[in-house]
Amino acid sequence: YASQIGEKDILTISTTTSLYDTGVLDALKEDYEESHPSVILTFIAAGTGIALEQAKNGDADMILVHAPALEREFMDEGYGVNRKIFAYNFFVIVGPSTDPAQVNQSTPTEALQKIYDYGRNHNTSLWVSRDDKSGTNEKEKALWAAAGMNYTLIHDEPWFVSSGSGMGTTLNIANERGLYTLSDIGTFLKYRAEGLIALESLVRDDKTLLNVYSAIAVNSTRITHARIDLAMDFIKYIISERGQEIIGSYGNETFDSPLFYPAVNVIKTHSPETIADWIEDYAFFNVDGTLYECPVQWRYGDYGIYP
Amino acid sequence: MAMIELVDVTTRFDTTTALEGISLEIEPGESLALIGPNGAGKTTILKILGGLLMPSAGEVRFDGDLARGEVLEKLRLHATMVFQKPVLFGTTVYKNVAYGLRVRGLPENQVSERVLDALGLVQMEDFADRQARNLSGGEQKRVNLAMAIAIDPQILLLDEPTSYLDALGTKIVEGFIQRIREERQTTVVIATHDLFQAVRLTERAAVLEGGQLCQVGPSSQIIREEVEALIFSDQECNVFHGIAKNGTSEGERHLTKIELGEAVTIEALTDTTGEVTVRISPEDIIVSREPVLSSAKNTLRGVIRAIDVDDSIVRLTVDVGIDLVAIITKSSLNLLSMAVGDRVYVTFKASSVRVY
Amino acid sequence: MAMIELVDVTTRFDTTTALEGISLEIEPGESLALIGPNGAGKTTILKILGGLLMPSAGEVRFDGDLARGEVLEKLRLHATMVFQKPVLFGTTVYKNVAYGLRVRGLPENQVSERVLDALGLVQMEDFADRQARNLSGGEQKRVNLAMAIAIDPQILLLDEPTSYLDALGTKIVEGFIQRIREERQTTVVIATHDLFQAVRLTERAAVLEGGQLCQVGPSSQIIREEVEALIFSDQECNVFHGIAKNGTSEGERHLTKIELGEAVTIEALTDTTGEVTVRISPEDIIVSREPVLSSAKNTLRGVIRAIDVDDSIVRLTVDVGIDLVAIITKSSLNLLSMAVGDRVYVTFKASSVRVY
Amino acid sequence: MTVEEEIVSITLRSLTISGFAALLATVIGLPIGLFLGLRQFRGRDHIMVIVRGLMSLPTVALGLLLYLTFSRNGPLGFLQLLYTPLALIIGQAVLVTPIMISITSETVENVSPTIRELSLTLGASERGAAASVFRESLGGVVLAISASFSRAISELGVALMVGGNLQGLTRVLTTSIALETTRGEILLGIGLTIVLLSLMVVFNVLLNSAEKRVRWWLWQ
């Protein structure tokens, strides 16, 4: 009953909320189910942390996430196989239009340093962090580290606000309180478009703000009931031209810019080169000095997804 | 001026009419009994008198003012009702009795004094610390009485004050009611089924039936009639219509001559004149061969028309101009050796004649 | 074998001991009165007899078996209690009365027949569709009685069965109790404060006081003692001790000669023999100058000892060997022109003598 | 499916799932509540206090615990209930049973003990007597049902964690509201809220009139 409704197979996918909330997955689902009438896709949207946990517990057949460090851990523990990067976009540092710390046009690192200085000097809350171990939060930690600051230490300083909430609420808080925060582009654009927030995107499109989404199938030798064939079929669809097209065009009508950029061709063709480098740099796994989208030992079966 | 005045009061509950067009005045210091069969409306009237129930129609006046708003609150403060079924707060006996006093803001030392007095009066002083709801039926009723007594109200409304009470309790409570009437001129209204209690405790009685006021008058007279009516309601005999004529006055009761048809005249104790219905209890009639000169006012000559023997009881029908039924014992019949057609005298007291 | 047997039953509620070491046997078909002051433990005993309360110590046996488990359920099925305070389900009168029948799985046509019968018996047939909780106190008590009557239990436990009832209701209920005793041999246990009711309705009486059984014995004897204790605490008149001798039988009632002290003998209707207490109601006595040959069984000669005039009522004390008090009207006094020291005859019917 | 059809199907699903949950809670909680309300026994106070404490189980926490229980690696994983409506029903039932028990036992306790005695003396079994007390406290039971159903249909944590908000399967009104809200579709969220509230008012109207019927029927 759990895995079949009538004749249909169910593919359970754990996904991060920020990805699910954009709605792109619903668009993919609709198209995929049309061409695969015997399959039903079900998305479990939860925080990255719990999503990985669910997969480890055997409650999902694949995951869609955007936290390379955590992904690697997941795979190293033997839970995930056949990782495929399928999309990317950029995080943005957003803040009030008054921009008290003058971060507009700075690089992310500079911006964070300015925020740090301003916050300390004025002894006022200035930065709100999701602090929830989500992909976005993981990115933020990396950015602070790049700016030369210890996340755990600044975390307790008065200018640093921990919202412990999802992206939407965190944006609302930033909006209400006039704070800076790091946001995924999708939620930000959506909230701007709905008129919910008046924050400006101040720092964007930097290498360090890169956000990479990947799909990982659950290891069916570890989690025996995981439906790896179904998962791989869907992964193949995502990285197919049709899937990439849907991802790339999603949101074009509503927002002026797309929410996601297809990543498959960028990696395959290594062009545009800067982006391809950034992606490899940021989201590929370094095994013995070589960068892999998916380390060889975690490639299962012959699905023809790796060149 | 009447203390409480009901003017054409009607009380309806969804489907039933509990009271219909009741007008009644209660004077300060008077005592009134409400009598009548179950469901007559006694409790309903008491609740209206106590300001606990608003009539569906008609007026309630307290000291001349319409009982609503502040006047209603004053009425409730001065009139206290003891309910038919004991009702108690879920706390100790002491606190139950103290309630009415504390509501009135009495200082605590006076409260405790009066609570203990009131409890003592109903012989419940040892129960002060008991949970009131765990008491026996009679004990609860006593506490309810103590609660009313303790606040020493101007108007005491008692709904079957001695139901559940044992003999001693009844005596104590009746004694107390008489005493407060005399000593403090408390106005007392009592609903009761004990007609003798009504006579003992009240001067005036009101008879209710089916929500209507049938009669109001001096208790002793009204109750006597009621007693008789009740006792003989199952033996519909010796009931006659007649015309009562003004007679000699004896204190409050009048000795009145009543002409029944066929030139039969009897004497009865009543205030009523004009057309009346009389009933003579068959058990009160003495049958004799010779006329009797006695304290009995009525002696009539007649002829035995019928003798019905029923077990040990004999029912004699004597034609004295009207057919009177007398009930005698079988051995009396044998002793007097009476037979149908014999001439006899029937004798009964004036007080044995009930006039309606 | 006793139907219900209490062996050394003790009932404690947190702080109070309601019953202490009660042993009592109830035979099939017998009638027992429980009498005693408020808080004596009457209700508690009834609840134990009905299987509604487990004693803290001691045994309850039903038909010889310890009342617990299935035996207890059987006891509850056969014994039905009518509570002191009316308790009703929050539905119509009809459904209240039908409850016990439906619980027993009677077919619906029989249910309706028996419900209407039972309601008719307490004169509540017109109330079938009324909400039971909206009834007056007496109406509720009637419904409660109907509920018990309808199921025709083997054992009927009645806690003050006629409290709240009007005179007619009382009479009906008492009549019914006598009838089921005779016709269906129902075992009846009645707790009551009305000692006369106890005599009327039961053969055996148990006196409780403070949770202890003081006395058990024939009702007439026990109650006589109780009545005396009460009456002599009061200034009641015309109460005498005497010895009743077996007399002639007249149907079911016996005409019995009773010797009162000082060689005065009167006749009364009673079954009792041996030591008795009699009371002659002062209002039932006729005073005359000449002896009366009449249906009245008792005519005694005497001398007027005292005349108390009180309003229109005159209280004559006549020494006929014992001091009899008669109440006559003022005009009778005038008519007979009686004075202290005059010789007169007093006459009263055998049925006017109450024997306890 | 149009948005309207989608809303209708989500609404029906919400009603069905929470209806079953409330039913389950009633079936389990009502007898327990009756028992706790009728009987005095040692330890009764302790049970009551724990049951009342359980009323404050946060739905996220319950969702988490149930997730761990129903998860494939969990003790009941073999039942494969996770992300099914049945899991949701069970979860919501667990959530509201303490409410059911608390309100029922409180109102039953307030019914005069004489009602029980009356039933017993008229020949009812202990069960029959309990049924009488139940009839007398029907108002409280109805409140308990209303409160339980309300709590079930308005909870989110369990629905998210063990239901998974799967479209067409376990997506209910609250998860939809939450989803639309995080997606920034605030008007749709508010619309769904209004749908839910209107439904619940209607439900309570029906319950109210059902109460009268049931009271009548229980006495048949």
Place this chain on the structure above:
Amino acid sequence: MTVEEEIVSITLRSLTISGFAALLATVIGLPIGLFLGLRQFRGRDHIMVIVRGLMSLPTVALGLLLYLTFSRNGPLGFLQLLYTPLALIIGQAVLVTPIMISITSETVENVSPTIRELSLTLGASERGAAASVFRESLGGVVLAISASFSRAISELGVALMVGGNLQGLTRVLTTSIALETTRGEILLGIGLTIVLLSLMVVFNVLLNSAEKRVRWWLWQ
């Protein structure tokens, strides 16, 4: 701050905020519940049905509505309450007041009307009589308070939306549990749940013994 200190401070904050919310709900809901339970008037049924319907307001939805109300552009934005403990208190109070009213009115309704009459005839004002009825239905009121406090402390939606789960300011037990759960820190989440449940059991024990004291005290 160590994790232990953090947990203690979150726990205290939860207790304070939900305590005030329950208090506020009691202050508002109790008189309304008393009134609805004591009086029969036209439209009373309608009010009851709506109040009961409001019991099913999902916390996400209420959170959203309150967010819109308190947000800077909202009608009450000038109060600058959003993301403050006060907003949370108000939000939770709004959430639980219908529960308070429903349970109170139901139990008050079941107190025999003769208690009111008894008070009145002994000279109490209408208010005094209402107080007597209140005393008699204390058990129900205590349940109402317990249920309200439970609902307040266990709700998440309002705390997230209008509280914002701000560390050190509006982070309470449920938002922490939710946060730890999304973080995948399941053990910590369960630990916090146990803290919450233990606290609530203790609270109910206290409430239970307070009930006895209060009953005693109310009669002083």
